[in-house]
Amino acid sequence: MNFHTGHQVTKRRISTMEALTMSAVATDTICERCGFRESTYEFNCRSREWWVLCPRCGYSEDCKQVSRLSNGRVEESVLTYIYPAGAYSAVWADSGVAEVGGLSETQIEKAAARMRADIASGKLSPESYVTRYCYDSGEVTALVGQVPTVSQPDDGHEN
């Protein structure tokens, strides 16, 4: 089973030790496209690279360092904005590991069909999903499973 298609990032819960080893910081941010408040922002403290991924609509930003000066400082970086047709979250039934990413229009139906089969066979957990973003209305609908909703109550401190 392989959901590796186009741009995507593997997202999983990491232990504090892993987080310290990788020197990465992950937090929630608001999706620029659909407004989902639990979009993921991850910053790598060593490489100074970062990415954003919305698990609801698939919107993502990816900042990569292109070159560095001799003192190690970043000389040039490239920021890529990605507006895919939808998103997916494949949650493996045995490990509970979730792989989240964006899908292009040509990938979306294929991914949905494969996910339905993998949920039916028990390979993937029923909490897995495939969504589609409507460019006209801005709405997100689910082809498989449920459109993700905010899990934490609004704490009133967001900008």
Ligand SMILES: [Zn+2]
């Ligand atoms: Zn979004």
